[in-house]
Amino acid sequence: DAGITQSPRHKVTETGTPVTLRCHQTENHRYMYWYRQDPGHGLRLIHYSYGVKDTDKGEVSDGYSVSRSKTEDFLLTLESATSSQTSVYFCAISETSGNYNEQFFGPGTRLTVL
């Protein structure tokens, strides 16, 4: 998985609780991304980062926030989890802008919000 780890790998939580997912890379790639994958929708971009403390919104960013204080770590936070955020979350990295170059994906985090 190109030196990408995600934690936790599985999480069950209750509606209204905060949740933070972590993505850690050892490739020193500049770009990092968070996606969610749901049946019938494919992978959808939540947020991405183009450098330390530099982030931007993706297609489905409502209800999510991100932070990147170090090159190797990209955190995704659900401030108040809802059942609609039950999904599989994938982190991806890219050496240069993902627009022209492939992204490499982590193993995923399965999140269930009850």
Next chain:
Amino acid sequence: EDQVTQSPEALRLQEGESSSLNCSYTVSGLRGLFWYRQDPGKGPEFLFTLYSAGEEKEKERLKATLTKKESFLHITAPKPEDSATYLCAVSSGNQFYFGTGTSLTVIP
């Protein structure tokens, strides 16, 4: 609206039976088209990048081609280990758009 559509949704092949998967797209300013393989419970694994119409890439039994409106992933003489979901993605502007994938099953 930018869109990526993959067909068929599911495909069952006998071992050795060649076929093609389709990815059609409607995006403005295509920067790249990407093919990934995804096994159950795992993250997508990168296969190919195509940048311009007429371009082709090959890897083992897989060959990807690109036209102005679609891409094909040709699978020649598939084996059971080729069973997976194949995802197509396109990049436009600063966004990445994924299709919903084709689930391929190769029967021994």
